[in-house]
Amino acid sequence: MTPFSYLRARSLDDALAIDPSRGDRLLGGGTNLIDLMRKGVEQPSRLIDVSGLSEGIEPSDSGGIVIAAAARNSAVAAHPLVRTRYPMLSRAILAGASAQIRNMATVGGNLMQRTRCLYFADAAGSRCNKRDPGSGCDAIGGFTRYHAILGTSPSCIATHPSDMAVALSALDARIHLAGTGGGRTVPAADFHLLPGDHPDRETLLAPGEVIVAVELPPTPAALKSTYRKVRDRASYAFALVSVGAALMVEEGRIEDVRIALGGVAPKPWRAFGAETALRGRPATADAFAAAADAALEGAAPQPGNAFKIELARRTLISVLSGLAEDLR
Amino acid sequence: MAIVVNGTRVAPPDDPRVSLLDLLRDRLHLSGTKIGCNQGACGACTVLVDGKRVLSCLTLAAQVDGRSVVTIEGLGSADDLHPLQAAFIEHDGFQCGYCTAGQICAATAMLEEIAAGMPSYVTEDLGADGIAISRDEIRERMSGNLCRCGAHNGIVDAILQVATEKVA
Ligand SMILES: Cc1cc2nc3c(=O)[nH]c(=O)nc-3n(C[C@H](O)[C@H](O)[C@H](O)COP(=O)(O)OP(=O)(O)OC[C@H]3O[C@@H](n4cnc5c(N)ncnc54)[C@H](O)[C@@H]3O)c2cc1C
Ligand code: SF4
Ligand code: FES
Ligand code: FES
Numbered sequence: 001m002t003p004f005s006y007l008r009a010r011s012l013d014d015a016l017a018i019d020p021s022r023g024d025r026l027l028g029g030g031t032n033l034i035d036l037m038r039k040g041v042e043q044p045s046r047l048i049d050v051s052g053l054s055e056g057i058e059p060s061d062s063g064g065i066v067i068a069a070a071a072r073n074s075a076v077a078a079h080p081l082v083r084t085r086y087p088m089l090s091r092a093i094l095a096g097a098s099a100q101i102r103n104m105a106t107v108g109g110n111l112m113q114r115t116r117c118l119y120f121a122d123a124a125g126s127r128c129n130k131r132d133p134g135s136g137c138d139a140i141g142g143f144t145r146y147h148a149i150l151g152t153s154p155s156c157i158a159t160h161p162s163d164m165a166v167a168l169s170a171l172d173a174r175i176h177l178a179g180t181g182g183g184r185t186v187p188a189a190d191f192h193l194l195p196g197d198h199p200d201r202e203t204l205l206a207p208g209e210v211i212v213a214v215e216l217p218p219t220p221a222a223l224k225s226t227y228r229k230v231r232d233r234a235s236y237a238f239a240l241v242s243v244g245a246a247l248m249v250e251e252g253r254i255e256d257v258r259i260a261l262g263g264v265a266p267k268p269w270r271a272f273g274a275e276t277a278l279r280g281r282p283a284t285a286d287a288f289a290a291a292a293d294a295a296l297e298g299a300a301p302q303p304g305n306a307f308k309i310e311l312a313r314r315t316l317i318s319v320l321s322g323l324a325e326d327l328r
Numbered sequence: 329m330a331i332v333v334n335g336t337r338v339a340p341p342d343d344p345r346v347s348l349l350d351l352l353r354d355r356l357h358l359s360g361t362k363i364g365c366n367q368g369a370c371g372a373c374t375v376l377v378d379g380k381r382v383l384s385c386l387t388l389a390a391q392v393d394g395r396s397v398v399t400i401e402g403l404g405s406a407d408d409l410h411p412l413q414a415a416f417i418e419h420d421g422f423q424c425g426y427c428t429a430g431q432i433c434a435a436t437a438m439l440e441e442i443a444a445g446m447p448s449y450v451t452e453d454l455g456a457d458g459i460a461i462s463r464d465e466i467r468e469r470m471s472g473n474l475c476r477c478g479a480h481n482g483i484v485d486a487i488l489q490v491a492t493e494k495v496a
Contacts, residue, residue, distance in 0.1 A: 001345045003343075003345065004345070005344060006390045008390075008393075027388075027391075030386050030387060031368055031383070034347070034388065035367050038366070039367075047344070047388075049391060051391065074380075074446070078444075078445075078447060083447065084454070084455050087454045090454050091449065091454070094448055094449040095449050097472070098472020098473075099381060099434070099437075099441070099448075099472055100371060100374055100381045100382050100434065101383065103380045104382050104386065104387070234467075235449065235467070236471040236472055
């Protein structure tokens with residue numbers, strides 16, 4: 001690791017002193033950043049530790065929940081309000097990493113974690129447009145089992161690895177940001193960017209901005225929601241495909257539905273098209289199959305990951321059918 | 329400030345690059361905690377920080393300044409075994425023993441998590457108050473600790489025994 005200095009932020013102001021142009025980086029639980037520093041992918045000159053800032057998880061005035069950025073993943077998943085009102089979010093977090101890592105990982109760090117593309121992590125040996133813009137992409141034509149089938153570009157086909165962020169996207173969460181010029185709020189579904197020509201630009205977070213909280217709006221549909229993750233081993237592995245879904249049926253018709261996919265795209269993939277295909281329709285197997293087709297429309301796989309199209313279709317149909325079954 | 333390691337106050341290292349794992353093994357010579365992957369993937373380096381299980385390889389020592397760290401040396405000794413250590417011996421919960429310190433630190437915290445009603449990915453009803461302990465629950469909750477010798481069945485047996493004794 002290259003040398004760096006360490007500062008423990010005591011207040012948001014300490015965190016806002018961050019100057020990325022001088023090599024400052026925020027540190028949450030360190031589960032992603034420390035690893036990437038050891039691999040030489042990240043070389044900050046100063047770490048500002050924000051893991052000691054607010055960890056609060058509180059009901060909001062509007063009837064939702066506000067989760068502070070330093071809340072640990074395990075605390076969010078176990079919180080009674082999250083478990084009962086947004087089970088999809090609890091399950092998504094519990095599907096990720098291990099108990100040890102969830103105890104360390106913060107909500108802010110989870111949102112900002114980098115891709116697990118092996119070529120991205122191989123600073124010494126592989127070309128990567130995300131790590132070194134313009135250098136090329138060794139994943140294309142390489143080992144692509146864990147790469148994306150939707151939303152890719154000729155520059156980058158990496159997936160976003162977060163399970164939590166898939167649920168936040170489906171649940172219309174809002175991300176509260178702070179900067180020296182003031183605060184702003186952005187929808188979780190817009191927070192992560194598609195690679196296009198700039199795979200090194202990954203989120204809407206501007207240099208010098210800090211994530212301070214995530215807000216979940218009141219969402220009746222979320223009461224009946226879940227998250228299913230398909231992976232190469234039963235636990236402690238990143239997703240091949242994952243599905244976060246919520247379903248609300250009234251008098252046989254779908255009143256509200258939320259669908260987002262993980263493991264298939266460079267960002268948490270909110271399937272708006274599939275949701276539109278379902279709203280107002282009866283909750284039948286045919287409708288779910290049509291929704292799955294809509295969700296995978298435009299998929300452009302690599303030779304090594306074409307299996308994900310059918311895997312995602314079947315997982316989505318199975319999850320929606322399971323939710324509908326429980327509602328009967 | 330100071331880091332409290334197994335009850336003893338220790339000065340944090342001057343170089344912030346020192347991980348908690350390196351502090352424990354190389355500077356404090358507490359070699360019970362093992363280094364496996366050094367990248368968060370194996371669980372061999374698991375210790376307790378303020379009672380919670382974490383990976384010492386991905387923790388900077390500077391981050392635990394002011395906190396309390398417990399390692400396997402702080403849980404039990406040869407003459408005074410921790411109940412999990414005794415159960416691991418009884419059930420052949422290890423072969424080479426390399427992963428064992430991490431397994432036992434993780435299991436210690438896992439039993440607390442279950443007692444506190446924290447759910448896992450395989451918990452059927454997230455709204456339920458208590459957790460019904462089962463082999464599936466233990467396997468899922470211990471998935472962050474790999475064992476190259478494949479002693480997992482004995483590990484689950486050992487933990488199940490201690491968990492049931494605790495409840496009884
Ligand atoms: C072996 C292993 C397996 C894993 N498996 C999974 C998995 O299956 N599913 C999954 O979803 N995740 C998985 N993870 C990833 C894990 O969830 C992330 O590493 C973790 O969520 C990152 O959070 P952190 O607080 O540790 O972030 P850090 O590593 O501390 O920081 C990550 C990034 O976030 C930035 N950051 C931190 N806080 C803020 C803030 N408040 N505002 C702005 N930027 C901030 C940092 O500057 C850094 O760039 C795994 C990790 C490991 C090591
Ligand atoms: S897929 Fe993206 S992250 Fe992976 S090597 Fe190509 S450019 Fe880099
Ligand atoms: S050495 Fe820390 S997880 Fe492997
Ligand atoms: S006993 Fe050898 S690695 Fe687990």
